[in-house]
Each structure stands twice: as structure tokens, then as C-alpha cells.
Amino acid sequence: MSVLQKIVIKSKLRYAFKKASIFTSYKKGTETYLRRPKIHHVDVKEKYVEIVFTLPNGFNPEEMLSKRYVLQQVFGRNLTLEGDLKKFVLKLYFKGLPKEVTYRREELEELCQGIPLPIVCGKDLNGEHVVYDANLSPHLLVSGETGSGKSSLLRVILTTLILSKPVEEVQFILGDLKRSEFGLFRNQSHVRGVYVSPKELLAALKKVNAEILKRGDLLDEHEVTHVEDLPMKVPYIIVAIDEVALLKGESAIMNIIDNIGAVGRSLGVQLILSMQRPDHKLLEGKLKNNLTVRISGRQSNKTNANIAGAEDAHMIKISEKGRMILNLEKLIELQSPWLSYQKAKKLLVPFKTIPTEKGAEVKEKKLLETLPENLLNEEDIIL
Numbered sequence: 001m002s003v004l005q006k007i008v009i010k011s012k013l014r015y016a017f018k019k020a021s022i023f024t025s026y027k028k029g030t031e032t033y034l035r036r037p038k039i040h041h042v043d044v045k046e047k048y049v050e051i052v053f054t055l056p057n058g059f060n061p062e063e064m065l066s067k068r069y070v071l072q073q074v075f076g077r078n079l080t081l082e083g084d085l086k087k088f089v090l091k092l093y094f095k096g097l098p099k100e101v102t103y104r105r106e107e108l109e110e111l112c113q114g115i116p117l118p119i120v121c122g123k124d125l126n127g128e129h130v131v132y133d134a135n136l137s138p139h140l141l142v143s144g145e146t147g148s149g150k151s152s153l154l155r156v157i158l159t160t161l162i163l164s165k166p167v168e169e170v171q172f173i174l175g176d177l178k179r180s181e182f183g184l185f186r187n188q189s190h191v192r193g194v195y196v197s198p199k200e201l202l203a204a205l206k207k208v209n210a211e212i213l214k215r216g217d218l219l220d221e222h223e224v225t226h227v228e229d230l231p232m233k234v235p236y237i238i239v240a241i242d243e244v245a246l247l248k249g250e251s252a253i254m255n256i257i258d259n260i261g262a263v264g265r266s267l268g269v270q271l272i273l274s275m276q277r278p279d280h281k282l283l284e285g286k287l288k289n290n291l292t293v294r295i296s297g298r299q300s301n302k303t304n305a306n307i308a309g310a311e312d313a314h315m316i317k318i319s320e321k322g323r324m325i326l327n328l329e330k331l332i333e334l335q336s337p338w339l340s341y342q343k344a345k346k347l348l349v350p351f352k353t354i355p356t357e358k359g360a361e362v363k364e365k366k367l368l369e370t371l372p373e374n375l376l377n378e379e380d381i382i383l
Contacts, residue, residue, distance in 0.1 A: 010051075014039070019070055024056045035057075038053060038056075039053045047126060057086075061084065061086070069315075078125060080333075099320075102338065103339040108131075108337075116135040117170070118160065118161070122334030123335050130332060139272075139290050141293070142273070142296075144299070145276055146276060148297025148316070149321045149324065152337070152339050152340070154181055158182075159347060168233065171191070172240060173237065175239075176196050177198070177241070177246045182242065187354070192204070198250045202252055202253050205239070205257070211237070227267055228268075235268070236268045239257075240271075241271075244275055257287065258286050271290075277300070294310055296313040297322075297324055305325075310331065322335055
């Protein structure tokens with residue numbers, strides 16, 4: 001990049017600062033002066049141009065982040081902005097996100113190695129897969145209107161966990177109230193059950209709640225603070241519920257969900273909740289605070305995007321299926337992998353159990369063998 005091109009970029013950035021009112025003012029005598037951000041340098045990297053600047057003292061850094069849309073109006077959509085109290089880094093990418101990311105099992109399994117509870121999200125502007133550890137960042141909310149790619153992302157997350165982790169390490173309780181998302185996970189070795197009514201789901205969650213109490217007693221007994229530190233191996237339990245908003249009037253179920261959100265992390269019990277349009281009445285109080293990670297596809301308006309915890313999700317175009325905003329300490333725009341129902345079903349064939357009485361007995365025996373005798377009694381197992 002030539003010196004002239006760098007000068008042009010600096011000029012455009014100063015223009016954006018002016019349009020976004022990024023300045024402080026002070027008086028000297030009768031005159032009023034403005035302090036604008038200071039641009040320190042412009043560097044050309046392999047995939048982007050990096051610009052480092054600092055805000056003037058007294059300017060709210062949250063306001064700078066909220067004005068990111070002005071930078072996009074000036075430089076285009078393909079940028080990231082990160083900063084803290086004063087110093088900010090703006091990256092202008094040469095290429096945008098791909099329109100589609102193919103689900104590649106081997107690639108993702110390799111990325112998941114060494115991560116206790118890997119959650120696959122998608123590719124970022126660097127062209128790299130974003131995979132985070134739910135053990136460190138617990139409890140996920142996935143949202144997005146119809147056609148946004150939410151269903152495919154849920155398949156990606158659950159399928160990848162089954163493919164990359166043995167049943168002794170990860171097991172699932174699945175709530176499928178609309179009978180549309182989790183059917184292909186029925187009779188899978190890792191899945192304790194798929195529940196399609198509040199009554200069925202409540203019975204399953206009561207057993208999870210009992211398990212939480214027993215695991216808490218185990219932590220106390222061994223004087224540790226996390227199930228990973230126990231001398232015996234216990235599986236992570238993921239409670240995934242699609243269209244959780246349908247449970248808004250089910251207080252007994254919501255109380256257990258709140259409890260899992262509050263104490264589940266250290267006990268190895270995680271939430272993955274999904275809904276099309278976020279409900280602010282449902283996402284308030286303890287549950288809102290405990291859902292530490294948010295992923296959202298397109299939202300119809302800014303209000304819904306903010307409730308979803310992905311403030312730019314309303315800017316995603318209808319045509320951009322699989323485009324997601326990940327809120328994991330910071331906002332990251334992603335293209336999630338596309339995994340069709342049929343492809344997921346084919347990948348999961350080796351983990352299928354026979355839905356017969358004999359098969360149920362084998363499944364029960366297998367689940368019992370994965371858990372310490374003093375953790376669960378036989379009647380606590382969910383089939």
C-alpha cells in the first residue's frame with residue numbers, strides 16, 4: 001500500500017469520526033476547541049489493513065463501539081473494531097465472509113481435539129473456524145428468524161459433539177417441542193432422550209436436577225470445585241431445548257432451567273437454548289445473566305437483535321443464510337457451516353441404537369457403566 005493510499009484511509013477515518021461525533025470539546029477563552037481521536041499508524045497485513053487509534057480523554061468507549069455502523073458506511077461492511085478504555089484497533093478486510101461454508105467432519109474433529117466441550121460456531125473474516133470451550137463459557141442461546149440458518153447451526157453443534165466425544169464424556173437431554181429439530185438424534189448412543197411435550201421434559205429435568213444435587217455432594221466430599229477435578233470421570237450433560245419460549249408458562253420447568261444456568265457449569269451440566277424471536281420476558285433475571293454466549297442469525301429489527309444479545313443481527317440480509325453474530329466477550333460476524341438433515345443423519349449412523357426392548361436394556365447398561373456407582377442410582381437414568 002502506497003503512502004498516498006494510507007493518507008486516503010486516514011482521511012476517510014477522520015471523516016467517519018466527524019460524522020459519528022467522536023470528539024470531546026473544551027474552551028479556551030471565548031473559543032471552543034475539539035479533541036478528536038489520534039490515529040497512530042496504518043499497517044497492511046496479509047488479509048486486512050490495521051489502523052490503531054486512541055480516543056480523547058473523557059470520551060465514552062462504549063459510544064465508539066456503538067458507532068461502528070458509521071465506520072461500515074464509510075469503509076464497507078467487512079471490518080472489525082476492538083478496543084477497551086482508550087486504544088482501539090480497526091481492521092479493514094480485503095475479502096468478506098464466504099456465502100457458504102461446507103461442513104467438513106475431519107477438519108472440525110481436529111479443531112475440537114483437546115477442548116473438553118467444543119462448540120463450533122463458523123468461520124470469521126480471517127477465514128478461520130471459531131470453536132470455543134463451553135466449559136469456560138457456559139450456557140448458549142441460539143436465535144434467528146425462520147430461514148436464518150439456526151436449525152443447521154444446532155445440527156452442527158450437536159453432531160460435532162457426538163462425533164468428537166465418546167458417550168462417556170458427553171450426553172444429551174433434548175427438548176423438541178415443535179417436533180422439528182431433534183428427530184434425527186433419537187436413539188443415538190449419546191442421547192438420553194428426545195422429549196416433545198412439557199410433561200415429558202419436566203420428568204427428565206427433575207432427574208437432571210437430582211443429578212445436580214448428587215454431583216454437588218460429590219464436589220463437597222472430595223473438596224473440589226469442578227467435576228473435572230473429581231477422581232472419577234462423570235459425563236457432561238447438555239440440556240438442549242428448541243423453541244424454549246414455548247415453555248414460558250411452565251414455571252416448574254423454567255425453575256429447573258434457571259437452576260442449571262446458575263450452578264450447572266461447575267457440575268458439568270450445560271444449557272443450549274434456542275428460539276426464533278427472542279422473548280425479553282423470558283430472557284430476564286438470572287437466566288439472562290447466566291446465558292454467557294449468544295449466537296444469532298438475522299433478526300427482523302434492532303430491538304430483537306439487542307434482546308438476542310447480537311446488536312447487529314438486524315443488519316444481516318435475508319439472502320445471507322447461515323450468517324451469524326456471535327457474542328462471546330465481543331461481537332464476531334461468522335458464516336456458520338451448512339449441514340443438511342440428511343448429511344447429519346448419515347454421519348450419525350454409527351452411533352444409532354436399536355429402538356427395541358433389548359436395545360433399551362443395552363443402552364441403559366451402557367449409560368450406567370459411564371457413571372460412578374455413588375453418583376447415580378439405576379432409577380435416576382433417563383432413557
